[in-house]
Amino acid sequence: MSNRRSFIKKAGLGIAGVGLIGCGNSPINVEKSEDGYTSGTVVKGDRAIDKVALKVTTPLFLPYHSLSTVAEKGGGAHYYKSESFEHNPFTIPASGMSGSPVIVDAKGKFVGFMTSFGFENSTFSFDGVETLTISVSEGQELFIDEKENGDEAWMQYNSIMMKRLNFKPYTSIPKFWGDVEYCTWVEQKIQSKVRRGHFNLLTHDFVETYLDKIIDYGYPKGKMTLDHGWGQFPDGSINSGFGTWHVDPKKFPNFRKTMDMIQNKGFTPGLWIAFPKIHHASSIAQKYPDMLGNWKASGKINKEKDERWLNPKADIFEYASEVINRFYSIGVRKFKIDMSYNTKSDMLHIHKELYRAAKLIDPTIEMEFHVPDIFFTKFTDVTRTNDVWLNDKYDWPARVKTHYEVAFRSSPGRAINLDHIGGNDTSEKALTEKNYLKHLEMYKGKTGYPLVSVLPHHISQKCVDETGDYLWDYAKGERKIISEFYKK
Numbered sequence: 001m002s003n004r005r006s007f008i009k010k011a012g013l014g015i016a017g018v019g020l021i022g023c024g025n026s027p028i029n030v031e032k033s034e035d036g037y038t039s040g041t042v043v044k045g046d047r048a049i050d051k052v053a054l055k056v057t058t059p060l061f062l063p064y065h066s067l068s069t070v071a072e073k074g075g076g077a078h079y080y081k082s083e084s085f086e087h088n089p090f091t092i093p094a095s096g097m098s099g100s101p102v103i104v105d106a107k108g109k110f111v112g113f114m115t116s117f118g119f120e121n122s123t124f125s126f127d128g129v130e131t132l133t134i135s136v137s138e139g140q141e142l143f144i145d146e147k148e149n150g151d152e153a154w155m156q157y158n159s160i161m162m163k164r165l166n167f168k169p170y171t172s173i174p175k176f177w178g179d180v181e182y183c184t185w186v187e188q189k190i191q192s193k194v195r196r197g198h199f200n201l202l203t204h205d206f207v208e209t210y211l212d213k214i215i216d217y218g219y220p221k222g223k224m225t226l227d228h229g230w231g232q233f234p235d236g237s238i239n240s241g242f243g244t245w246h247v248d249p250k251k252f253p254n255f256r257k258t259m260d261m262i263q264n265k266g267f268t269p270g271l272w273i274a275f276p277k278i279h280h281a282s283s284i285a286q287k288y289p290d291m292l293g294n295w296k297a298s299g300k301i302n303k304e305k306d307e308r309w310l311n312p313k314a315d316i317f318e319y320a321s322e323v324i325n326r327f328y329s330i331g332v333r334k335f336k337i338d339m340s341y342n343t344k345s346d347m348l349h350i351h352k353e354l355y356r357a358a359k360l361i362d363p364t365i366e367m368e369f370h371v372p373d374i375f376f377t378k379f380t381d382v383t384r385t386n387d388v389w390l391n392d393k394y395d396w397p398a399r400v401k402t403h404y405e406v407a408f409r410s411s412p413g414r415a416i417n418l419d420h421i422g423g424n425d426t427s428e429k430a431l432t433e434k435n436y437l438k439h440l441e442m443y444k445g446k447t448g449y450p451l452v453s454v455l456p457h458h459i460s461q462k463c464v465d466e467t468g469d470y471l472w473d474y475a476k477g478e479r480k481i482i483s484e485f486y487k488k
Contacts, residue, residue: 050136056105058082063099063406064089074394076402084128090119097386099410100374108150114141158412159487167378169413174364176268178479179222186453190426202229203251204258220475225270235281239307243282245323259331270334277339279307290314309342312349320357334366355379372410383407384417389425390435412486416448433460449481
């Protein structure tokens with residue numbers, strides 16, 4: 001190609017009906033079908049923003065659309081749209097688990113953006129009937145397959161994008177990345193007797209008791225991740241902990257001793273950190289005020305109490321290097337990065353700098369995120385399938401299925417964490433034996449490593465036993481954790 005505005009014809013891709021479409025300075029040359037819709041072969045524009053119209057069949061699958069209403073919470077319906085909408089998949093909040101900037105219709109037609117350049121005006125617009133209009137700004141390009149190939153088209157898109165973004169799938173990884181993982185989060189919640197009490201339950205003794213229970217079960221050893229609650233809250237509020245990544249000495253009088261204890265019991269230490277959020281009372285905001293970014297993207301804002309988003313234009317690399325190295329030096333080898341719910345174009349900068357900082361400290365550090373987007377994948381080791389609530393008021397199995405599909409398809413060549421067996425809801429109505437075992441069953445045979453958070457004896461001995469069988473089958477088996485959703 002002569003420049004980024006050039007176009008590749010379908011013959012050059014080797015797949016009939018597939019085209020790369022962009023916006024450039026050459027004369028309009030749009031090949032259309034008889035009903036006026038573009039065929040997906042060649043589109044050349046001479047305007048700053050071109051419009052490409054596709055005839056589609058609902059529901060449309062929008063892997064980037066993780067925003068849900070109260071009625072949809074717990075299900076996966078928000079990823080599917082039949083009503084009209086207009087979205088910019090680059091600036092939409094990454095609320096929970098937001099995948100690649102692509103759309104797949106009910107028959108398998110596929111369209112995806114191919115560059116972050118010109119993202120400001122790159123939008124999908126659906127009329128609620130049958131027409132999807134894509135705004136292609138100058139410098140932007142599209143991948144389109146109207147042959148209803150579905151997953152085949154997406155895999156081809158991934159392969160092209162991996163080459164464009166200059167990353168390759170992992171073929172060899174540090175052994176501990178593939179180990180079973182244990183995490184304190186849901187266990188903290190189930191032991192809490194008061195609202196938000198789980199943030200104050202995490203201590204050295206809590207961690208030791210948790211590990212001893214795992215050993216008593218006879219489960220395989222693996223990673224042990226300390227979740228939210230290990231750090232200080234400077235002004236007494238939970239939110240002030242965002243940006244204060246220093247250990248609470250009352251809970252952990254000697255954090256190195258805790259890390260040593262984890263290792264001595266045969267586990268690899270991991271640590272939860274919510275880098276993307278920051279509070280004005282936090283230690284890092286006091287030291288680096290430029291780190292303070294936008295206020296929360298939704299809801300009423302209390303500027304005295306609420307946390308803010310990290311400023312993506314600040315020196316995040318220095319901040320991340322300082323924090324990650326502090327904990328790496330005492331034994332932490334895995335970091336669970338959480339709360340990446342801000343605008344995706346901002347989060348991309350943040351993830352990139354966090355990842356770069358960690359890899360310069362030690363390339364074997366496992367960096368786990370929850371934004372499974374092709375543009376984020378280069379700066380990710382592991383994507384987790386994130387937050388499922390086994391509440392029967394909602395179609396939670398659909399959420400399990402969709403979260404997995406979004407992670408598997410949007411993070412090719414990277415590992416998957418099958419997050420929180422038993423989910424995040426510890427109420428008696430949600431965390432039943434039936435729901436727990438159904439959730440566990442849905443993970444069997446899936447690419448990814450298992451994660452236990454709630455200790456299953458709280459539910460039943462059957463849950464303890466069947467979890468053990470699943471974990472040992474995984475630990476002794478192939479340990480297939482890397483998404484192969486791309487064309488080899």
